[in-house]
Amino acid sequence: MAATRTLVRPAPQNPRLTVPEVDIRICLGTGGVAAGSREVLKAFEEELARQDVLAVIRPREDKCEGRTVSVTGTGCQGLCAMDPLVEIHLRRNGKSSKVTYGLVTPAMVPEIIEKHILGGEVIKKWLVLTDEGPTEYNPFYDAQEKLTLRHVGIIDPEDIDDYLEAGGYQALYKVLSEMTPAEVIDEIKRSGLRGRGGAGFPTGQKWEFAAGYQSPDGVKYFICNGDEGDPGAFMDCSALEGEPHAVFEGMAIGAYAIGASVGYMYVRAEYPLALRRIKIGLEVAEERGLLGDNIMGSDFSFHIKLKEGAGAFVCGEETALMQSIEGDRGMPRLRPPFPAESGLWRRPTNINNVETLAVVPWIITNGAAAFAARGYENSKGTKVFALAGKVNRTGLAEVPMGMTLREVIFGIGGGVKKGKKFKAVQMGGPSGGCLPESLLDLPVDYETINKTGAIVGSGGMIVIDEDNCIVDTARYFLSFTQSESCGKCPPCRIGTKRMLDLLTKICEGKGTLADLDFLEKMAEQVKIGSLCALGGTAPNPVFTALKYFRDEFEEHVVDKRCRAGICTALVTYSIDPEACTGCRACVRVCPTEAITGERKEAHVIDNELCIKCGACYEKCRFDAVRRS
Amino acid sequence: MLTDAERLRIEETFALYESRSASAVDGLLIIQQSRGWVSDEALADLAQFLAVSTHSLESLASFYSMIFRHPVGRHVIMVCESVCCWIAGSAELTAYLNDRLSVGLGETTADGRFTLLPVVCLGACDRAPAMMVDGRLHGPVVAADIDSILSQYP
Numbered sequence: 001m002a003a004t005r006t007l008v009r010p011a012p013q014n015p016r017l018t019v020p021e022v023d024i025r026i027c028l029g030t031g032g033v034a035a036g037s038r039e040v041l042k043a044f045e046e047e048l049a050r051q052d053v054l055a056v057i058r059p060r061e062d063k064c065e066g067r068t069v070s071v072t073g074t075g076c077q078g079l080c081a082m083d084p085l086v087e088i089h090l091r092r093n094g095k096s097s098k099v100t101y102g103l104v105t106p107a108m109v110p111e112i113i114e115k116h117i118l119g120g121e122v123i124k125k126w127l128v129l130t131d132e133g134p135t136e137y138n139p140f141y142d143a144q145e146k147l148t149l150r151h152v153g154i155i156d157p158e159d160i161d162d163y164l165e166a167g168g169y170q171a172l173y174k175v176l177s178e179m180t181p182a183e184v185i186d187e188i189k190r191s192g193l194r195g196r197g198g199a200g201f202p203t204g205q206k207w208e209f210a211a212g213y214q215s216p217d218g219v220k221y222f223i224c225n226g227d228e229g230d231p232g233a234f235m236d237c238s239a240l241e242g243e244p245h246a247v248f249e250g251m252a253i254g255a256y257a258i259g260a261s262v263g264y265m266y267v268r269a270e271y272p273l274a275l276r277r278i279k280i281g282l283e284v285a286e287e288r289g290l291l292g293d294n295i296m297g298s299d300f301s302f303h304i305k306l307k308e309g310a311g312a313f314v315c316g317e318e319t320a321l322m323q324s325i326e327g328d329r330g331m332p333r334l335r336p337p338f339p340a341e342s343g344l345w346r347r348p349t350n351i352n353n354v355e356t357l358a359v360v361p362w363i364i365t366n367g368a369a370a371f372a373a374r375g376y377e378n379s380k381g382t383k384v385f386a387l388a389g390k391v392n393r394t395g396l397a398e399v400p401m402g403m404t405l406r407e408v409i410f411g412i413g414g415g416v417k418k419g420k421k422f423k424a425v426q427m428g429g430p431s432g433g434c435l436p437e438s439l440l441d442l443p444v445d446y447e448t449i450n451k452t453g454a455i456v457g458s459g460g461m462i463v464i465d466e467d468n469c470i471v472d473t474a475r476y477f478l479s480f481t482q483s484e485s486c487g488k489c490p491p492c493r494i495g496t497k498r499m500l501d502l503l504t505k506i507c508e509g510k511g512t513l514a515d516l517d518f519l520e521k522m523a524e525q526v527k528i529g530s531l532c533a534l535g536g537t538a539p540n541p542v543f544t545a546l547k548y549f550r551d552e553f554e555e556h557v558v559d560k561r562c563r564a565g566i567c568t569a570l571v572t573y574s575i576d577p578e579a580c581t582g583c584r585a586c587v588r589v590c591p592t593e594a595i596t597g598e599r600k601e602a603h604v605i606d607n608e609l610c611i612k613c614g615a616c617y618e619k620c621r622f623d624a625v626r627r628s
Numbered sequence: 629m630l631t632d633a634e635r636l637r638i639e640e641t642f643a644l645y646e647s648r649s650a651s652a653v654d655g656l657l658i659i660q661q662s663r664g665w666v667s668d669e670a671l672a673d674l675a676q677f678l679a680v681s682t683h684s685l686e687s688l689a690s691f692y693s694m695i696f697r698h699p700v701g702r703h704v705i706m707v708c709e710s711v712c713c714w715i716a717g718s719a720e721l722t723a724y725l726n727d728r729l730s731v732g733l734g735e736t737t738a739d740g741r742f743t744l745l746p747v748v749c750l751g752a753c754d755r756a757p758a759m760m761v762d763g764r765l766h767g768p769v770v771a772a773d774i775d776s777i778l779s780q781y782p
Contacts, residue, residue, distance in 0.1 A: 031755050034765040230749070231748070232710070308657070310656070312693065325645070325650070389716075389753075390715065464715065
């Protein structure tokens with residue numbers, strides 16, 4: 001397999017001739033675009049022209065010659081809570097500076113150009129990050145170490161030369177020119193890399209299995225699972241949008257290692273921007289000989305085909321995904337045989353997720369030891385976590401594994417929004433579990449989190465605060481898995497439905513203590529009996545909720561009380577006569593005229609008429625409306 | 629009848645797979661892209677073209693939520709119902725849209741302008757609650773913004 005010809009080292013066709021004096025990078029990830037970053041980019045373009053500043057918006061088109069300002073649209077820059085983010089590098093008089101502004105609007109652009117770009121003055125009120133001293137956002141950035149997302153948010157994802165200039169495809173060159181497939185597998189094994197999609201299976205070992213099986217006609221497949229449907233996780237979307245070539249490169253390296261000649265990239269239809277950038281990237285990579293036949297002039301050929309999903313959560317499960325590529329309903333099939341032996345069209349097949357593949361080139365370039373030097377016990381390297389829910393700084397954070405949950409949520413994430421009390425963090429989406437405050441000092445590694453009943457999963461961390469009801473949240477997750485169950489096996493199809501019925505009953509105040517036991521028993525059956533991981537992990541939110549928040553369940557069934565005030569059947573509203581000023585604000589807002597009382601006298605709620613909409617509770621400025 | 633353009637695009641997908649029947653989902657999506665939805669007649673034509681049974685195509689069309697077996701409006705709104713959006717108030721968002729457009733989830737407005745659909749996750753958990761209109765993401769969306777968002781889609 002090793003190369004017998006002289007290989008062509010990949011290099012940019014259109015290198016930057018001059019380093020621009022001003023380098024503006026605007027986040028054009030999905031989140032940035034939704035926040036209005038395209039309008040911001042346009043405003044820069046127009047305002048620079050209006051102020052007669054020589055600028056080039058797509059640096060490559062005329063090679064930056066004589067131009068002093070470059071404006072680049074990049075992938076996600078990480079701190080999504082402050083999107084649109086604009087990063088400005090100035091290089092003047094032998095000095096260079098880097099400043100990031102957040103929540104940028106087109107209206108702010110003239111001032112940024114005038115004061116910062118032309119005047120060299122940092123505008124403090126919009127500042128997110130500067131290299132001149134710490135800001136309140138430094139904790140978000142400082143603890144991070146970007147291996148997987150190394151170029152995301154820096155390079156233009158639609159320009160292959162940007163990736164090549166940053167060292168892209170050099171790892172593939174190294175593999176093809178000086179490593180045997182066995183050496184590649186060994187390198188990945190020694191790095192300790194584990195699958196980032198959820199199960200955490202060692203990647204090198206997976207490759208070794210697939211390499212070990214022979215295909216009768218020589219065809220093997222290498223699949224990239226980009227069907228990231230795990231709610232709360234969006235790192236794969238960000239990696240595909242921000243640096244698609246890194247994923248292609250990881251796939252090609254893996255394909256070389258297992259002896260595959262055809263690859264599929266399965267990406268969900270809900271990610272139109274990622275799909276567009278993948279299409280652009282695949283085409284140009286083939287044109288440049290970085291993918292396709294005789295890559296870089298070697299004997300190795302590898303074609304990547306893009307397969308767009310059509311809307312089915314279960315297709316993230318590897319066997320369901322393969323069924324879907326084959327043109328069937330995406331329903332999981334029994335394992336064994338595992339895909340390594342008999343996968344797509346019964347050929348030996350390897351499947352890895354996006355994040356796993358994106359870090360592979362880094363490991364090849366920097367060595368297994370460098371990766372293994374980071375991380376924790378059996379969870380090596382870095383992992384991207386997605387912070388979402390009731391956390392202050394939502395976004396993507398790549399940190400060494402083994403950091404504690406508290407460091408991630410409170411250090412990087414900045415704690416709970418609006419100063420509310422932390423209740424739980426849901427790890428691993430609907431397949432994972434919720435962990436209470438008392439477990440926040442645990443390190444985030446696969447084994448430790450598994451022991452709690454939750455999973456690291458694909459790295460989603462959804463923060464839940466005191467305003468969320470844990471029973472209602474468990475009910476929500478069951479309604480999700482129940483509707484996404486493909487229906488093939490009864491434990492999942494019927495079991496999740498029955499669990500959902502029970503949880504709904506409890507939320508409606510009709511539950512009993514016996515129901516809690518029955519719920520637990522049924523969860524056990526669904527876990528054991530289900531065919532695939534969707535059903536097998538669907539009970540996890542219930543297990544962990546019952547384990548760590550049983551008192552809240554018991555309140556629902558015994559005291560008929562919901563402390564968060566979410567389960568409407570269990571909530572009653574009343575007015576504290578001491579606190580009520582008699583302003584009549586609640587009287588006016590009540591849709592059923594359940595509140596009575598004269599001006600400047602304490603009001604009263606008639607619980608017969610009250611529909612528990614909570615409008616009075618929201619409206620009262622004196623905290624006189626009580627919810628219990 | 630499939631149009632020549634549709635047939636050509638479907639034939640192009642044959643090269644992607646080991647068997648012609650694997651192009652079924654792509655075929656359905658291609659028809660949908662040109663006609664907005666997949667009618668019974670179009671489904672039968674595709675079945676004949678791919679030499680598969682109509683009921684196997686029907687089972688695919690009913691399995692994948694992005695394949696529409698009913699006519700949809702000029703614009704398709706997908707409201708994310710995933711956990712982050714749910715925590716951030718997607719139910720209120722849906723309720724407002726139901727009220728404003730006088731349609732339930734899965735329905736199309738009387739004037740044929742909008743179809744309202746739920747979606748599992750848009751991968752925009754950082755911008756919850758989120759919705760997507762014709763492939764363009766909006767978020768975080770509060771009820772007060774909805775009218776101005778909708779006005780961008782005549």
